Amino acid sequence: MKRYARVSSTVGSLAARLAGERVFGLPLDRTEHAAELRKALGGLKGPLMKVAQLMSTIPEALPKEYVAELAQLQSNAPPMGWPFVRRRMAAELGADWQSKFKSFGHEAAAAASLGQVHRVVSHDGRELACKLQYPDMTSVVEADLRQLKLAFAIYARYDPSVDTREIHEEIAERLREELDYELEARHVKLYAELLKSEANVHVPDVVPQLSTGRLLTMSWLEGRRLLDFIDAPLAVRNKIAHALFRAWYVPFYNGGVIHADPHLGNYSATEDLSLNLLDFGCIRIFKPSFVRGVIDLYWAIANDDHDLAVQAYKTWGFEDLSDEIIDTLNLWAAFVYAPLLENRPRRIQEFESTGVYGHEVAAKVHQRLREQGGVRPPREFVFMDRAAIGLGGVFLHLDAEINWFEIFHDLIRDFDETRLKRNQTRLLKKIGLPLPE
DSSP: OHHHHHHHHHHHHHHHHHHHHHHHOOOOOHHHHHHHHHHHHHHHOHHHHHHHHHHHHSTTSSOHHHHHHHTTOOSOOOOOOHHHHHHHHHHHHOTTGGGGOSEEOSSOSEEOSSEEEEEEEOTTSOEEEEEEEOTTHHHHHHHHHHHHHHHHHHHHHHOTTBOOHHHHHHHHHHHHHHTOHHHHHHHHHHHHHHTTTOTTEEOOOBOGGGOOSSEEEEEOOOOEEGGGGTTSOHHHHHHHHHHHHHHHHHHHHHHSEEESOOOGGGEEEOTTSOEEEOOOSSEEEOOHHHHHHHHHHHHHHHHTOHHHHHHHHHHHTOOSOOHHHHHHHHHHHHHHHHHHHSSSOBOSOOSOOOSSTTHHHHHHHHHHHHHTTOBOOOHHHHHHHHHHHHHHHHHHHHTOOBOHHHHHHHHHTTOOHHHHHHHHHHHHHHHTOOOOO
């Protein structure tokens, strides 16, 4: 209840001060206010901090001052102490839980917004990762989502250029899914199937007998964090970036699946520079027609084909788009697709930029949408866009120079929507996941 009161106070402060600026003309230093908001949310940890991170990377969702501050939020959180861990493990695996392991690290190897990871050893000598959810996170998530809805309503009154209703619904569904570790276990198996031919990408094995709905035990993947490689030679950074591109796009074009939370903490690199995938909580599965729309929009931008762009946006679920709004959305699409349009090695972003990847272009698009009466992004678009920006941010950190055109065209060259549908249906049924609606 104390935490909920702090969340309410934070959101209420945002409401009052934005309303004062909007309605009464009271001065508001947005940069200072945004810094205060980041500090408050960072202290709360938990899912609202995670939502703030997501919002900072969804174009048009927040004013630029808030994007710059919220993007600094880290996913590290204070871990539960050993007495808490013992109680939580007993709740998941029974009072004799410690007998199920040869050894269990008392200190968390990593801690984030919804849970923490412990490094353990099984009786047969395997090193494992136990991902243990914090207590009562379902109630915490629901409380935070209610506050997020209020914040969106406040912002809609301040700036109606982007209708955030679908954004809230999509974020809510993904966050609720992240609480279900049995679902995440199926996501791990799905990625193992989709990436089994990728020698430079590693997916952990799930240990079902040591997993529950709130505990996920997987094989431990040894590696170094990607930030350790930002000063490495270009050839090293390029190899890691190439593996990451394949790890993200092979599942999308072969299974209609994306990892919707591609940030640096969800990957590590091995000594041979192959890539470890570490987290599978935020996964989005699309209908094959949505994947076709992504490819159609690429060709529309490449060939300046207005009619094909309209078809792509309609496929995604955009409605009542004027020619002016289509042209504005194409500005954003041209930025996202830019590295894939030139058949040469290049950086993911070649112009100088400050702050979040793509934010300068997003600000221009936002201003135009405001002048044109606004737009309501469909749910399917929200995390696809967020993932593209998150992935671009990782590539920006690596400062890689790759022929993105070449590896992208290698993936889409033989794309067939019917074949994708068959492949997706087979995989999802095999693993026990529902077909996308």
